[in-house]
Amino acid sequence: GQNIDQPTEMTATEGAIVQINCTYQTSGFNGLFWYQQHAGEAPTFLSYNVLDGLEEKGRFSSFLSRSKGYSYLLLKELQMKDSASYLCAVRNYSGGYQKVTFGTGTKLQVIP
Amino acid sequence: DSGVTQTPKHLITATGQRVTLRCSPRSGDLSVYWYQQSLDQGLQFLIQYYNGEERAKGNILERFSAQQFPDLHSELNLSSLELGDSALYFCASSVAYSLWETQYFGPGTRLLVL
Numbered sequence: 001g002q003n004i005d006q007p008t009e010m011t012a013t014e015g016a017i018v019q020i021n022c023t024y025q026t027s028g029f030n031g032l033f034w035y036q037q038h039a040g041e042a043p044t045f046l047s048y049n050v051l052d053g054l055e056e057k058g059r060f061s062s063f064l065s066r067s068k069g070y071s072y073l074l075l076k077e078l079q080m081k082d083s084a085s086y087l088c089a090v091r092n093y094s095g096g097y098q099k100v101t102f103g104t105g106t107k108l109q110v111i112p
Numbered sequence: 113d114s115g116v117t118q119t120p121k122h123l124i125t126a127t128g129q130r131v132t133l134r135c136s137p138r139s140g141d142l143s144v145y146w147y148q149q150s151l152d153q154g155l156q157f158l159i160q161y162y163n164g165e166e167r168a169k170g171n172i173l174e175r176f177s178a179q180q181f182p183d184l185h186s187e188l189n190l191s192s193l194e195l196g197d198s199a200l201y202f203c204a205s206s207v208a209y210s211l212w213e214t215q216y217f218g219p220g221t222r223l224l225v226l
Contacts, residue, residue, distance in 0.1 A: 033214075042114070042202055042217035043155070087155060097168040100145075100215070102155040 002026040004103035006088050011109045012078055020073045020106045022088030030098065033089040034062050034073045037105065043087060046073065075108075083110045115139065116205050116218035124224045130191040133221045137184055137205030143167065144186040145206075145215055146178055150199035161186055162208070190223070198225045 003025040012018040024032070031050040035043035047055055049064035049071060061074040073086055085105040092099055115138035125131055137144050146158040148171075157170035161180035172178075175193075180186040190197060200222050204215040 042219050044114075045214050045216065048214060089155075098160075099168050099170060100157050101170075102157070104154040 002090060002092065002101045004088060004090055004101060006086075006103045006106045008104070009107045009109070011111060012075075014078055014080060014110055014112050016078050017074065017076050018078060018108065020075070020086050020088075020108065022071045022073075022103060024069050024071070024088070024090045024103075026069075026090050026092045026101075028093040029066060030091040030093050032062075032064055032071050033087075033091070033100070034060075034071075035087040035089060035102075036084050037087060038084045046086075078110050080110050080112070083108060114216040114218060116203060116216055118201075118203050118218040118221050120221060121219065122222050122224075124226065125193060126226055127193055127195060129193050129225075130189065131193065131223065133188040133190070133201050133203075133223075135186045135188070135203030135205075135218060137186070137203075138216055141205035141207050141216075142184065143206045143208060144180055144184070145204040146172075146186070146188050147202040147204065147217075148199045149202060149220075150196075155202075158188070193225045195225050198223055 005023045034046040037043040047062035054063045059076045064071045085107045087105045088103040117136045119134045143162045145160045149155045158172040160168040178188045200220045202220045203218045206215045
């Protein structure tokens, strides 16, 4: 089985930087996604890491350490519209199938 | 707009009934994925089809089934519905099934079982 852990909730101030962590345990690891989901809406793809290191995309960056089973999503220059849930999802390859498993998500509240 | 369409947007039905949810993937995408999102369990992967063939299976109940048609649209059939099946059902699509694939989600179908 798989185990994905993220903090349930976080609060940060507009204009600040916030780091959302995700730890996982899985076999056949094939990559890690980060998605943003506003309440009542579909998830939106943010990033995908398959190799160790930092991937930067505008205000958002994602980091992966496969040996530690650890990833984080870094959001800079926070805006009110960044208030959403952030889902960490792990892809693995098992029994000839690829599978994606989502964490329960981190609800981020950005305050003025 | 992701390019993935789902119908209907909302569905209200009774326990014991059967419903069919429909998904049209983005133009050119061959893979379709189905997910269930409920308040208590978060987002759960149900099943994936690639070019008409079942490719991966997640936490899909035996009362649920899916298929992908030659025109690549997909349907998720939910039968003998229970109150606990009330959830948001998302469809996602991707170009193929390669390791670097990104999935694009549709707007979802909100199912309420009374």
